[in-house]
Amino acid sequence: MKLLLATANKGKIAELQTLCASEEIEVVSINDQNIPNLDVEETGETFAENAELKARAFARATGLPVLADDSGLEVDAIGGKPGVKSARWVSGTDNDRNKALLEKLAHETNRRATFKTVVCYLENPNAEPLFFEGTISGTIATTLSGSEGFGYDPLFIPEGHNKTFAELGVEVKNTLSHRARAFKKAVEYLHSSAAK
Ligand code: IMP
Numbered sequence: 001m002k003l004l005l006a007t008a009n010k011g012k013i014a015e016l017q018t019l020c021a022s023e024e025i026e027v028v029s030i031n032d033q034n035i036p037n038l039d040v041e042e043t044g045e046t047f048a049e050n051a052e053l054k055a056r057a058f059a060r061a062t063g064l065p066v067l068a069d070d071s072g073l074e075v076d077a078i079g080g081k082p083g084v085k086s087a088r089w090v091s092g093t094d095n096d097r098n099k100a101l102l103e104k105l106a107h108e109t110n111r112r113a114t115f116k117t118v119v120c121y122l123e124n125p126n127a128e129p130l131f132f133e134g135t136i137s138g139t140i141a142t143t144l145s146g147s148e149g150f151g152y153d154p155l156f157i158p159e160g161h162n163k164t165f166a167e168l169g170v171e172v173k174n175t176l177s178h179r180a181r182a183f184k185k186a187v188e189y190l191h192s193s194a195a196k
Pocket of ligand 1: 069070071072073086087115149150151152153165177
């Protein structure tokens with residue numbers, strides 16, 4: 001089957017392609033010809049709502065089965081923020097947001113946080129949405145470390161490790177990340193539904 005991943009992010013596309021390699025699923029994306037690059041406003045209040053908004057828009061525009069994801073970082077000491085606003089709660093760059101988070105947690109001993117991804121699958125534009133969630137718990141470091149990845153990777157130390165995602169590198173991150181876990185569940189579903 002052909003499956004559209006509603007993103008232009010090359011890291012996400014490569015990750016899903018690897019998971020689908022043995023599944024006879026051809027992953028296409030916004031970077032492919034004939035797929036429109038829709039700018040879908042993320043107006044939802046939850047990861048699931050935003051993932052569905054994106055999936056629905058692309059399913060309507062292409063008629064293809066679509067996967068769309070929405071992710072963010074939930075920090076315990078600030079009531080689960082920045083959450084769905086992870087990309088935009090402070091204007092500027094990833095580095096600006098990392099610094100702002102360090103400031104917010106400057107006097108906090110509870111540094112627990114969770115990365116969360118919700119993937120929405122739509123088999124066709126009118127289908128009921130199916131959701132798959134992936135999480136990874138960890139802590140927020142007191143300084144920025146590492147140069148790989150993006151977003152909050154230089155601050156996030158996944159549980160069971162003592163280095164940030166940005167130090168561990170993309171290969172290690174892809175074996176345990178929230179997104180990898182959510183994508184894996186979605187691909188397992190597609191595999192089992194194809195077998196029926
Ligand atoms: P998106 O929904 O995958 O685009 O993620 C929204 C925002 O959450 C990103 O712009 C980052 O700020 C943050 N984020 C999501 N996943 C990650 C990750 O794996 N590492 C670091 N930051 C992330």
